Amino acid sequence: MTDKVSFGYEDVDPQEKTRRVGAVFSNVAAKYDVMNDAMSGGMHRLWKDRFVRRVKPQSGEAILDMAGGTGDIAFRMAARGAEVTVADINQDMLDVGIERAVERGLTGLTWSQQNAEVLSYPARMFDAYTIAFGIRNVTDIPAALKEAHRVLKIGGRFFCLEFSTTEWPGFKEAYDLYSHKLVPQIGKAIAGDEDSYRYLIESIRRFPTMPQFEGMIREAGFVNTRVEPIMGGLVAIHSGWKV
Template sequence: MNEPVNSPSTVSFGYEDIDAREKTARVGEVFSAVARKYDVMNDAMSGGMHRLWKDRFVRRVKPRSGEQILDMAGGTGDIAFRMEARGAQITVSDINQEMLDVGLERAVKRGIDTLVWSRQNAEELTFADKSFDAYTIAFGIRNVTHIDKALAEAYRVLRRGGRFYCLEFSTTEWPGFKEVYDTYSHKLVPRIGQAIAGDADSYRYLIESIRRFPTMPEFEKMIREAGFTQTKVEPIMGGLVAIHSGWKV
């Protein structure tokens, strides 16, 4: 496995380049601001399609009874609830306590008491080496400060034969649709955020963070460089969203 390269002193925060030491706190402020309306906004922004993407993602993960799975950046529980229903033992981790609080409340309402909830930084996990059979992260990795460190940590905590799955926005390659989506996301999503969550700026950042995220081939290369093999990219809607996967052998 390759170690993460020396991290840059500046990183992207939406379209800004900021001191790397500031990003974790600033991203934290974004998710603290949107936590209570996060799932409502996901429905509004995607027309409910995020639910289908997450269903498809979990089908690819194939959680099985008795498996130990770490769901990173999974605060509100969307992925964890789906995997728990298949019998896996899920640890839900997120750097943001407000997001975890929302997930805990949702779990109580659903009568689900088998999940483990743990506040964690994806770049510095406190779990022991080789603790999990699978590592999942959905719509979260683009928000970490140093993606290479998060990938290295995912590799470290997985057992041999463990699998890595990431659901993340990318750049659609469908002709015509890309331009329509760019207009929608940049002009309308912040307005929707203001109307529903009273917060245009946070949703402006979330859209800009998608644009600054590596392309599908670039991100797959990063996953390989972290040590994973048999990497695969499954584009959805031409790459608007993609499922990335790899194995630790």
């Protein structure tokens, strides 16, 4: 990659984005889940529950949860009997997840530091690939989607939970005001980090629209793609199958 990529509202070199995103998540790792509750009013828990219901993890299935550092999605899927590998490019996020797993007495999870764009796993290894609120932080999204397709078995399924742009009139304007003005201040108050949360909001604004991202998933080789908007598209569940 030689073109510029987005880091929030800035356009930077790909290597610079990777470095900066790493710094953001190292900064916010310790307070990540507390901030999720504060920013969404606890709604992220309902979104994640809904997401896992759509994935329908089965006992004995091998599932790769990418960008799953703190374990929120993995814990839910493991509770249904799935054999979950939690992967994240950021070791600080993984460390938080491992600590949370120990506190809960969960021992069946595998934890691995991985770059979504260049996974170390062999082809056709997993029954499902999940990524929640992580794809927009990947430097080369098409490369990550192609890697997701590669590591899935034939018949494997891809599920992505990500912020998008709500289409509800009135709510969109209110949310824009809240996210741009208040979220960085919440980050400053709770996590002592205003800049990282300003980036996270800006990254949502720069992310492709729901139809655009669905097209990217299809281009990576997935079929039967589907988009399920939540709250008018504030959040969306994207899915596709490898055949």
